[in-house]
Amino acid sequence: MLTLAKDSLRTDAVTITYNRQIARNYECDRKIEAKRLDDLVKLIFEHTSGEGRILDLGCGTGVFTTLLAGRLPMAVTGADNSEEMLAIARSKPEGRGIDWHKEDAVKLSYENESFDVVFMSNLLHHFNNPLDIIQQCARVLKPGGLLLNHFGALEDIIKDPDHKFFEKASELDVRRTPARIQMEYLLKSAGLTDIGSDKNTYKLCNSAAERVKMVESKYISVFHLMDQISFQRGLSRLRRYAESNQFDPWLREITVTTTFGIKPC
Numbered sequence: 219m220l221t222l223a224k225d226s227l228r229t230d231a232v233t234i235t236y237n238r239q240i241a242r243n244y245e246c247d248r249k250i251e252a253k254r255l256d257d258l259v260k261l262i263f264e265h266t267s268g269e270g271r272i273l274d275l276g277c278g279t280g281v282f283t284t285l286l287a288g289r290l291p292m293a294v295t296g297a298d299n300s301e302e303m304l305a306i307a308r309s310k311p312e313g314r315g316i317d318w319h320k321e322d323a324v325k326l327s328y329e330n331e332s333f334d335v336v337f338m339s340n341l342l343h344h345f346n347n348p349l350d351i352i353q354q355c356a357r358v359l360k361p362g363g364l365l366l367n368h369f370g371a372l373e374d375i376i377k378d379p380d381h382k383f384f385e386k387a388s389e390l391d392v393r394r395t396p397a398r399i400q401m402e403y404l405l406k407s408a409g410l411t412d413i414g415s416d417k418n419t420y421k422l423c424n425s426a427a428e429r430v431k432m433v434e435s436k437y438i439s440v441f442h443l444m445d446q447i448s449f450q451r452g453l454s455r456l457r458r459y460a461e462s463n464q465f466d467p468w469l470r471e472i473t474v475t476t477t478f479g480i481k482p483c
């Protein structure tokens with residue numbers, strides 16, 4: 219009998235359930251280039267004293283949470299609504315000093331003005347109304363606190379291999395992923411000031427073959443939202459291109475934006 223994932227029947231779905239299988243595969247060959255972490259740490263020190271409490275909202279398996287904890291003299295909290303993702307985060311030895319919480323980003327249980335920095339990475343495209351989440355972040359930020367949203371802006375991701383070879387991915391992400399200017403506007407609408415964006419291209423993986431492997435593991439949520447026929451069609455195109463263009467740097471890169479803003483005092 220054919221069983222379909224709940225979301226695959228819906229044409230308006232913007233999110234997936236981060237279940238045990240997705241959690242287990244999530245970090246497949248996913249590497250964070252040292253420069254990417256350096257850039258985030260630099261932004262935090264440029265806009266805050268780097269002390270106090272930081273929240274990584276939608277922390278998943280703790281990829282960024284643990285790296286930030288290793289670099290910042292701050293008390294670190296990782297929050298996510300998926301027990302399965304949090305279980306992986308909690309099992310990491312480098313995550314021992316971190317507070318891991320099950321939280322729904324739509325309705326955070328934290329008191330007002332609890333954190334000096336709130337960081338999010340690849341979370342907001344999971345919501346029909348991302349402003350709700352940004353407002354929650356603004357609420358739990360202390361006055362003078364910093365919000366950082368690390369994400370693939372629409373104008374960049376539609377040119378990447380995950381979207382060029384997978385037409386369905388573009389179709390889906392056009393509906394759920396803001397452009398840089400829209401993200402800045404969302405932060406402004408939540409009352410934040412001193413808004414800016416830092417855009418950079420980083421190494422995502424070491425080879426064309428590794429990129430294909432990441433896509434095969436459906437390393438980003440848009441691959442779980444599309445039907446199997448569209449996914450397999452795109453995968454064949456990507457494999458063909460990767461075989462004959464093994465040294466094309468485009469296959470090893472990712473362009474990411476960090477949009478930031480300050481909660482006024």
Ligand SMILES: C[S@@+](CC[C@H](N)C(=O)[O-])C[C@H]1O[C@@H](n2cnc3c(N)ncnc32)[C@H](O)[C@@H]1O
Nearest residue numbers: 236276277278281298299300303322323339340
């Ligand atoms: C693409 S993953 C990003 C994980 C991590 N930030 C990273 O960059 O590796 C999105 C994460 O958002 C979490 N998430 C989705 N909806 C959420 C919600 N309503 N509240 C809290 N977390 C949520 C998912 O469980 C998942 O771990």
